[in-house]
Structures are given as structure tokens and as C-alpha cells.
Amino acid sequence: xxxxxxxxxxxxxxxxxxxxxxxxxxxxxxxxxxxxxxxxxxxxxxxxxxxxxxxxxxxxxxxxxxxxxxxxxxxxxxxxxxxxxxxxxxxxxxxxxxxxxxxxxxxxxxxxxxxxxxxxxxxxxxxxxxxxxxxxxxxxxxxxxxxxxxxxxxxxxxxxxxxxxxxxxxxxxxxxxxxxxxxxxxxxxxxxxxxxxxxxxxxxxxxxxxxxxxxxxxxx
Amino acid sequence: xxxxxxxxxxxxxxxxxxxxxxxxxxxxxxxxxxxxxxxxxxxxxxxxxxxxxxxxxxxxxxxxxxxxxxxxxxxxxxxxxxxxxxxxxxxxxxxxxxxxxxxxxxxxxxxxxxxxxxxxxxxxxxxxxxxxxxxxxxxxxxxxxxxxxxxxxxxxxxxxxxxxxxxxxxxxxxxxxxxxxxxxxxxxxxxxxxxxxxxxxxxxxxxxxxxxxxxxxxxxxxxxxxxxxxxxxxxxxxxxxxxxxxxxxxxxxxxxxxxxxxxxxxxxxxxxxxxxxxxxxxxxxxxxxxxxxxxxxxxxxxxxxxxxxxxxxxxxxxxxxxxxxxxxxxxxxxxxxxxxxxxxxxxxxxxxxxxxxxxxxxxxxxxxxxxxxxxxxxxxxxxxxxxxxxxxxxxxxxxxxxxxxxxxxxxxxxxxxxxxxxxxxxxxxxxxxxxxxxxxxxxxxxxxxxxxxxxxxx
Amino acid sequence: xxxxxxxxxxxxxxxxxxxxxxxxxxxxxxxxxxxxxxxxxxxxxxxxxxxxxxxxxxxxxxxxxxxxxxxxxxxxxxxxxxxxxxxxxxxxxxxxxxxxxxxxxxxxxxxxxxxxxxxxxxxxxxxxxxxxxxxxxxxxxxxxxxxxxxxxxxxxxxxxxxxxxxxxxxxxxxxxxxxxxxxxxxxxxxxxxxxxxxxxxxxxxxxxxxxxxxxxxxxxxxxxxxxxxxxxxxxxxxxxxx
Numbered sequence: 001x002x003x004x005x006x007x008x009x010x011x012x013x014x015x016x017x018x019x020x021x022x023x024x025x026x027x028x029x030x031x032x033x034x035x036x037x038x039x040x041x042x043x044x045x046x047x048x049x050x051x052x053x054x055x056x057x058x059x060x061x062x063x064x065x066x067x068x069x070x071x072x073x074x075x076x077x078x079x080x081x082x083x084x085x086x087x088x089x090x091x092x093x094x095x096x097x098x099x100x101x102x103x104x105x106x107x108x109x110x111x112x113x114x115x116x117x118x119x120x121x122x123x124x125x126x127x128x129x130x131x132x133x134x135x136x137x138x139x140x141x142x143x144x145x146x147x148x149x150x151x152x153x154x155x156x157x158x159x160x161x162x163x164x165x166x167x168x169x170x171x172x173x174x175x176x177x178x179x180x181x182x183x184x185x186x187x188x189x190x191x192x193x194x195x196x197x198x199x200x201x202x203x204x205x206x207x208x209x210x211x212x213x214x215x216x217x218x219x220x
Numbered sequence: 221x222x223x224x225x226x227x228x229x230x231x232x233x234x235x236x237x238x239x240x241x242x243x244x245x246x247x248x249x250x251x252x253x254x255x256x257x258x259x260x261x262x263x264x265x266x267x268x269x270x271x272x273x274x275x276x277x278x279x280x281x282x283x284x285x286x287x288x289x290x291x292x293x294x295x296x297x298x299x300x301x302x303x304x305x306x307x308x309x310x311x312x313x314x315x316x317x318x319x320x321x322x323x324x325x326x327x328x329x330x331x332x333x334x335x336x337x338x339x340x341x342x343x344x345x346x347x348x349x350x351x352x353x354x355x356x357x358x359x360x361x362x363x364x365x366x367x368x369x370x371x372x373x374x375x376x377x378x379x380x381x382x383x384x385x386x387x388x389x390x391x392x393x394x395x396x397x398x399x400x401x402x403x404x405x406x407x408x409x410x411x412x413x414x415x416x417x418x419x420x421x422x423x424x425x426x427x428x429x430x431x432x433x434x435x436x437x438x439x440x441x442x443x444x445x446x447x448x449x450x451x452x453x454x455x456x457x458x459x460x461x462x463x464x465x466x467x468x469x470x471x472x473x474x475x476x477x478x479x480x481x482x483x484x485x486x487x488x489x490x491x492x493x494x495x496x497x498x499x500x501x502x503x504x505x506x507x508x509x510x511x512x513x514x515x516x517x518x519x520x521x522x523x524x525x526x527x528x529x530x531x532x533x534x535x536x537x538x539x540x541x542x543x544x545x546x547x548x549x550x551x552x553x554x555x556x557x558x559x560x561x562x563x564x565x566x567x568x569x570x571x572x573x574x575x576x577x578x579x580x581x582x583x584x585x586x587x588x589x590x591x592x593x594x595x596x597x598x599x600x601x602x603x604x605x606x607x608x609x610x611x612x613x614x615x616x617x618x619x620x621x622x623x624x625x626x627x628x629x630x631x632x633x634x635x636x637x638x639x640x641x642x643x644x645x646x647x648x649x650x651x652x653x654x655x656x657x658x659x660x661x662x663x664x665x666x667x668x669x670x671x672x673x674x675x676x677x678x
Numbered sequence: 679x680x681x682x683x684x685x686x687x688x689x690x691x692x693x694x695x696x697x698x699x700x701x702x703x704x705x706x707x708x709x710x711x712x713x714x715x716x717x718x719x720x721x722x723x724x725x726x727x728x729x730x731x732x733x734x735x736x737x738x739x740x741x742x743x744x745x746x747x748x749x750x751x752x753x754x755x756x757x758x759x760x761x762x763x764x765x766x767x768x769x770x771x772x773x774x775x776x777x778x779x780x781x782x783x784x785x786x787x788x789x790x791x792x793x794x795x796x797x798x799x800x801x802x803x804x805x806x807x808x809x810x811x812x813x814x815x816x817x818x819x820x821x822x823x824x825x826x827x828x829x830x831x832x833x834x835x836x837x838x839x840x841x842x843x844x845x846x847x848x849x850x851x852x853x854x855x856x857x858x859x860x861x862x863x864x865x866x867x868x869x870x871x872x873x874x875x876x877x878x879x880x881x882x883x884x885x886x887x888x889x890x891x892x893x894x895x896x897x898x899x900x901x902x903x904x905x906x907x908x909x910x911x912x913x914x915x916x917x918x919x920x
Contacts, residue, residue: 224862227862227864227865228864231864231865231868237868248846537850537851537853537869537872538862538865538869540869541865541868541869542865542868573728574727574857574858574861574862575862575865576855576858577816577851577853577854577855577856577858577859577866577869578726578816578855578856578858579816579820579850579851579855580816580817580820580821581816581820581849581850581851583820584820597725597726597728599728600726600727600728601728601729601730602728603728604727604728604729604730605728605730615727619723619724619727619729619732620732622719622723622724622732623724623729623732623735623736625718626687626718626719626721626736627718627735627736627739629715629716629717629718632687632718632719636691648860650859650860650861650863651859651860651863651898653863653867654863654864654866654867654870654899654902655867655870655895655898655899655902656897656898656899656901656902657898658692658693658894658897658898660691660692661691661692661693661694663694664690664691664694665685665689665690665691665694665697665698666685666690666713666715668694668698669713669715670715673698673701674713
């Protein structure tokens with residue numbers, strides 16, 4: 001404890017001392033511009049179209065669904081065609097409903113009480129996403145709203161439910177909307193990837209190999 | 221000099237040169253294509269540089285703000301004056317928690333402080349999880365590029381390495397090799413007691429750290445183990461949460477040509493409730509290790525604006541030919557040539573500032589507009605003024621002679637005439653080994669001017 | 679328009695055709711050309727190698743020489759030496775000298791920039807039959823922003839077929855870098871070979887550039903490799919009326 005206090009005060013002192021040395025050669029400093037340019041207000045219809053276009057560009061898949069029933073069917077279809085049997089759903093109420101509605105062909109798990117080995121044995125993780133970013137096809141997951149960190153990471157398939165009304169235009173928009181009370185905010189743009197071996201792209205390294213977004217259109 | 225020897229070895233390695241040419245060309249092309257998708261690229265560069273400048277000018281204040289907010293959110297912040305202190309802090313955290321295995325995601329700072337050796341000395345096993353770093357670690361080597369650390373290895377070499385160290389059948393298929401690494405590392409993730417990560421940006425306003433990646437290993441490193449240690453250079457702090465946007469617009473495009481990497485993790489403190497996912501503890505280690513000294517002048521201070529994107533490596537004609545190992549430092553390429561002598565002393569690497577043709581391509585591509593050529597020239601002047609380089613007596617004499625001759629035009633002409641008459645060939649074996657030497661013109665311009673070119677009678 | 683020629687020591691002694699050509703072109707477009715024989719070297723080699731005091735003394739000397747000229751402009755057939763003159767302001771520490779450096783720099787132009795931007799001339803009445811490619815010398819390109827100007831001038835030369843190296847080919851460094859070329863000759867030649875490979879693939883008669891240093895580097899390797907491709911200075915092509 002004391003050592004760290006010493007280090008802290010010495011480091012701050014070293015910084016101040018060195019800055020003072022340069023003071024004579026520094027021009028007057030103005031407050032810097034904030035890191036945002038102000039973009040024009042986008043059209044909401046455009047945003048969904050742009051979002052799905054970007055999803056495809058980054059290698060994620062998407063299905064538009066209207067309402068929970070369609071979502072349930074789409075989920076079952078996605079999991080079946082991917083050969084995913086062991087499915088773990090997050091604690092979000094909608095996810096719980098959808099996962100529990102899956103037939104007996106699936107082994108349904110919940111993060112609660114799931115061992116580490118159990119988690120690693122899952123074929124698919126289902127979560128919601130709190131926001132989408134149209135500019136880049138990005139999903140934004142906030143830990144304050146749902147336990148979605150591990151389920152969107154460990155199983156090789158990640159299915160995310162996102163309401164179309166939660167798609168925002170740009171990264172800056174998303175940063176302005178997220179709750180800073182979240183101790184973990186995760187931005188996901190497509191499946192995991194690497195080009196570390198001879199620059200050859202491989203999709204699916206440590207994170208999921210496939211990302212499916214179920215886009216929930218709000219009932220009018 | 222080590223750099224000389226390493227550079228020659230690299231130049232003789234045809235496979236390395238092919239790999240470097242391919243990688244740097246590809247990243248350069250992708251970067252150029254990505255700029256087209258960026259809203260106002262030049263404006264973004266200016267804004268980012270202005271934010272860095274403002275932060276560095278008040279670094280003490282922003283670090284204090286960051287530290288206070290991170291701790292308010294439940295993180296423990298440690299201050300480390302140098303590499304030894306940082307290793308001590310992290311080593312102690314690991315030991316106190318009985319850690320036997322530590323998983324690591326990419327952190328150049330951890331390489332800088334030789335953390336792996338320090339952990340190993342305590343009987344703790346560090347496991348690199350970024351695929352390129354993992355390969356390099358298995359091979360007992362050091363990374364050769366910031367973004368693709370194992371670019372110097374062919375898939376055949378990697379296959380042989382995996383066969384030897386992991387006991388698999390050698391395979392030429394890159395997807396198979398990747399899957400092998402994924403399998404091997406998944407077990408390590410599941411067992412690890414502690415995860416060590418780097419930090420790309422640290423937000424003073426909220427105490428948030430941001431880590432970006434493509435593979436998912438940083439997310440695993442920072443969400444599975446019970447304890448997460450994040451190591452960051454003090455220059456990583458930025459003032460406001462909203463500032464992240466411009467840096468996220470610049471970094472992925474500059475480094476790999478992506479609009480965004482697959483994952484960004486924004487972590488603020490420790491989890492709020494014990495039953496939540498994620499580590500029970502977050503420790504953030506603030507590392508100085510020579511950085512504060514760079515604050516002392518505007519020209520050196522800009523070195524600390526670097527966001528470690530790797531764009532300068534991909535643009536540099538020298539790096540393209542010799543790769544990262546030749547620089548003999550965790551930081552290679554143009555930024556390495558200026559950062560390494562400034563952090564670790566000119567005396568240790570006086571040749572690095574000269575390992576450049578001063579072409580300026582690095583300055584063109586730097587997202588935060590660091591004037592690397594100006595830094596190289598500044599360091600060269602330092603090397604000369606402090607006599608940091610050895611064997612410089614002849615060179616000093618040569619330049620004194622040159623200055624004396626050039627101050628006297630008659631003497632200048634006389635020296636040239638004498639050289640031409642006596643057919644003196646200057647000791648330029650270094651030139652003539654690869655290139656023909658253009659001879660002195662039989663009639664110089666000024667000879668011709670005087671002989672009538674001026675329009676006046678000779 | 680009165681122009682004072684900033685010949686550069688390299689052009690003067692090793693590539694006088696560049697300087698002679700520059701004089702011819704400037705006269706052809708109506709400038710009166712003066713040459714102050716007191717000039718020698720701008721100090722760039724010393725500055726680039728870290729010998730600032732030596733560079734500073736040569737800088738002050740050259741500033742005094744050009745200050746004494748009443749010419750409207752100082753013109754040089756070298757991007758790097760022109761850029762060096764523009765850097766004098768940073769090199770010299772005294773406020774008085776800085777102001778004087780700035781004043782001289784404001785009047786100093788590289789040849790192609792002078793013709794196109796100051797005089798508004800793109801056709802200098804030249805003719806030169808041949809397939810040419812252009813090499814962007816680094817300091818001219820990045821310090822002075824010279825990119826378009828030489829190309830405009832070359833395109834107006836009768837008989838010239840201007841071929842662009844596939845991007846980013848024209849802009850890549852030739853590997854000279856001053857003392858770098860002899861401190862790290864192997865790296866210098868490795869960089870150079872990629873450039874020369876691209877030039878040979880382009881199937882041109884000559885590579886043209888605005889800096890004699892680059893031309894020495896590229897020309898020296900072309901001849902060592904037994905190539906028939908020539909290295910020419912922009913001014914040689916522009917002066918040609920064959």
C-alpha cells in the first residue's frame with residue numbers, strides 16, 4: 001500500500017516536473033474539440049437497411065421477425081440448421097421464453113448453475129443486444145441489463161435478439177446512449193477472426209464462429 | 221552494431237522478405253480502402269491529435285481523474301514507476317491469489333517490462349492467447365509486427381511447431397492450425413486463475429478501460445478468470461467517454477483496414493454484484509518506465525500520442541525490407557525507432573534513429589499525425605551532441621571538414637578540382653558495392669556559367 | 679521576373695545538366711536568371727546526420743547570400759534542398775535569424791512548383807520523344823506537396839508518353855536518404871531494387887525526377903543492373919527541344 005502511494009506521488013511529481021520543463025516552448029492551449037463531429041439526423045428506415053447491409057458485410061447473419069412466435073421459429077430453424085443441440089440462454093425474459101419454447105430436440109441450459117465445463121460444452125448462446133449500430137453492423141451489449149458476456153463469447157454460435165427500434169446511426173450515438181453504470185459494455189461486429197497465419201483469414205477463433213441477429217420489428 | 225547484424229540477417233532471409241512484402245502491401249491497400257469509408261478522415265486525425273495534445277499537457281490531472289473514477293467503480297489502481305515495479309506489483313497480485321496459470325491477451329507493455337519472465341521466475345506460468353503471440357511464445361521468439369506478431373513464420377513452420385509442441389499431425393491448412401490453437405487454449409482459459417490484458421484507451425471521465433481485438437481472446441482473458449490485471453502505459457488515458465469515438469474511427473482502419481475490429485470491451489471497475497458474470501477483481505497498473513521524461517518538450521511529447529495501430533510499420537520502406545526483429549526491441553518500425561531510444565536510453569540503441577531514409581511515409585499514415593521524421597532528426601542531433609554513438613570520430617572530422625570547405629566557395633571548388641584531377645575516389649565502397657558511382661562532371665555548372673552560360677562574356 | 683538560381687552542390691558538381699536545363703527553361707519562359715557564385719551547400723547532409731551546429735552555420739551563410747539578392751524569386755532544381763531551406767526556421771534558434779529564414783523561404787521555390795504555381799505555366803515549349811515514368815522524390819512530395827506540377831509539365835512536352843508506376847509506386851522512397859545510403863547500403867539497395875523492378879516492368883525509356891540525389895541512387899542501380907533505362911532530371915526533359 002505504502003509503496004504504491006510513494007510510486008503514485010513520485011510519478012505525478014515526475015509528470016509535473018517534465019511538463020514544467022516544456023512550458024516555455026508550449027503555445028497557449030485551447031480546450032480541444034470533443035471527439036465528435038455532428039452528423040446529420042438519419043432516416044430510421046435507412047438505418048435498418050444500412051444495419052443489415054453492414055451485418056452481411058462483416059459476416060454476420062440476420063433474420064427479421066415480427067413478434068415472439070416468429071422469433072421462436074426462426075431461432076429453432078437457425079439452431080437446427082447449424083446442428084446446435086446444447087443451447088444456453090441468458091437471463092433476459094424474452095430469451096428465457098424463447099429458449100424454454102424450444103423442442104425436446106434441444107438441451108436447454110441457463111447460465112445460472114451452469115459449470116464452466118458445461119458452458120464450454122454448449123453449441124449456442126442466446127442473448128439480447130441492447131443496441132445496434134447501423135454504420136458498422138455492430139451489436140452493443142451492456143452487462144447492467146443482462147448477463148450476456150459469456151454467452152456471446154464462449155459457445156461457437158451466438159444468437160442475438162435486437163429490436164429494430166434500438167438501432168442507432170453511429171458509434172458516437174451508441175456511446176451516448178449506453179448506461180455507464182454497466183461495468184462491461186461489449187461491442188460485437190461479426191464473428192471472431194484472425195489473419196495471424198500467413199495473413200489467411202480464419203473466421204471463428206476464440207470467440208463465436210457464427211453470429212445470427214434476430215431483428216425484432218415492433219408490432220405497430 | 222546489433223541492428224546492422226540483424227538487418228543483414230533479415231535481408232538474407234528470402235522467405236521473411238516475401239512475407240513482409242505481402243503483409244505490408246496488403247495492410248497498406250486495406251488501409252487506403254478503409255479511409256474511403258471514414259467520415260472526414262483528416263478532420264478525425266486533427267481532432268484525435270488535439271485530444272492527445274491536451275491530455276498530455278495535463279497528464280497528471282487526467283491520470284488522477286482516471287484513477288479516482290476507476291477506484292470509485294471498484295477497481296484497484298496501482299502506480300508503477302518502472303518495469304521492475306510493475307512486475308513486482310503484478311507478480312504479488314498473482315501470488316497472493318495463488319495463481320498458477322496466467323492467461324494473457326496482447327499487451328506490448330507487458331513485453332516491454334518482461335512480465336512473462338518475471339512470472340515464470342515466481343513459478344507462475346504465463347500463457348499468451350493471441351494466436352500470433354501464442355505461436356511466437358511456443359517458438360521462444362519475440363513478435364515481429366505489432367498487429368501480426370508471427371508474420372515472419374510460414375504455415376509450414378507453424379505446423380512443424382505445433383506438431384512438436386502440441387503433438388498434433390502437421391497440417392498445411394490454416395483453418396486446421398487455428399482450430400488446434402483454439403482447442404489448446406480453451407483449456408487454459410477455463411483453468412486460468414488470473415488474466416492479464418493490455419489497455420488501448422483509458423477514459424478519465426468514467427474510469428473505463430477499452431480493449432479492442434478480433435479473436436475474442438481478450439474477452440476471454442478479461443471475463444473468465446477470477447482476477448483481471450490490466451497493464452497500461454500512462455499515455456493511454458483520454459479525457460472523455462465520447463472521445464472514444466474518434467479513436468475507434470482511426471485505429472482499426474489504420475491498423476488493419478477494418479471499420480471496427482470484431483470486439484471492443486469497455487470495462488469500468490469490478491462487477492457490481494458477486495453473482496454477476498466476470499472477474500471478482502480488476503487491478504489496473506499504470507506504467508511510467510520512462511514515459512514521463514518525454515513530456516519535457518513538444519517535439520518528444522508527441523511520441524506519447526501513439527495509439528499502437530501499426531500503420532507506420534506497414535508504410536515504412538525500411539521495415540518492409542527488414543521486419544521487426546532487426547530493431548531489437550518490443551517496439552519496431554518507425555515508432556520503435558524513436559520510442560525505444562527515448563524510453564531505454566540513446567546509449568543502448570544509438571543506431572536506431574539512423575535506420576531510416578527520412579521518407580516521411582510514416583508521418584503520412586499516422587492517425588495522430590506524429591511527426592516521426594522530426595523525432596528522428598531530433599534524436600540524431602542528440603546522438604551527435606551527447607556522443608552516444610561509438611566510432612564517430614571519423615564522421616565528426618568529416619563533417620567539420622565539410623563545414624569548413626562549404627563555408628569557403630573557392631576552397632570548395634579547389635577541393636572538387638583536386639579530386640577530379642588526382643582521380644581521387646572517395647572511400648565509398650558502401651555505395652559502389654550495389655550501385656555505380658556517377659563521376660564528377662568534367663564541367664560543373666558554375667564552370668559553365670562562368671564560360672558564357674551567364675550571358676556575359678567569359 | 680528576376681530569378682536567383684539556388685543550384686545545389688549536388689547538381690552543380692554531379693548533375694550540372696539539371697541546373698543548365700533549369701536556366702534554359704526559366705529563360706525560355708521569360709525569366710532573367712542570376713547566379714550568386716558564393717553559394718555552396720544548404721547544409722542538408724549535416725542536418726540530416728545530426729550535426730546541427732555545422733548545418734546552422736551553413737544555413738546562416740546561405741540566408742545572407744539570398745537576402746542580398748533583389749530577385750523576385752529563388753528557384754532550385756531540387757525538392758530536398760528547397761525543403762531544407764524551408765526548415766531553416768526550425769533549425770535556427772535565434773528569433774532574428776528565424777524571421778530572416780522565413781523571409782528567404784517564402785521567396786524560395788522548387789522548379790516545377792515555381793513554373794506551374796507561381797508563373798502559371800505548364801507548357802514550356804519542350805519536346806522529347808520517349809516513354810517516361812516519374813519518381814516522386816520524398817521531400818518534394820511530402821514536405822513541399824509537389825505531386826501534380828511535374829506531371830502537368832511533362833504532359834505538355836511534345837513526344838512524351840508519361841507512364842505512371844502502379845500505385846503507390848511513384849511515391850515510394852528510392853532508398854537514398856542521404857547518409858542512410860552509405861550507413862545502411864544493403865537496406866538502401868533492397869529498397870531501391872523494388873523501385874527499379876517497378877521501373878523496368880513499366881517498359882520505359884527513362885525515369886524522371888526532380889532531385890539529383892534520387893537520380894544518382896536510381897541511375898546507379900539501373901546501370902549496375904545493366905538496364906538501358908536512363909535516369910533524367912525534370913529540367914533536362916523540359917529544356918529539350920530536339
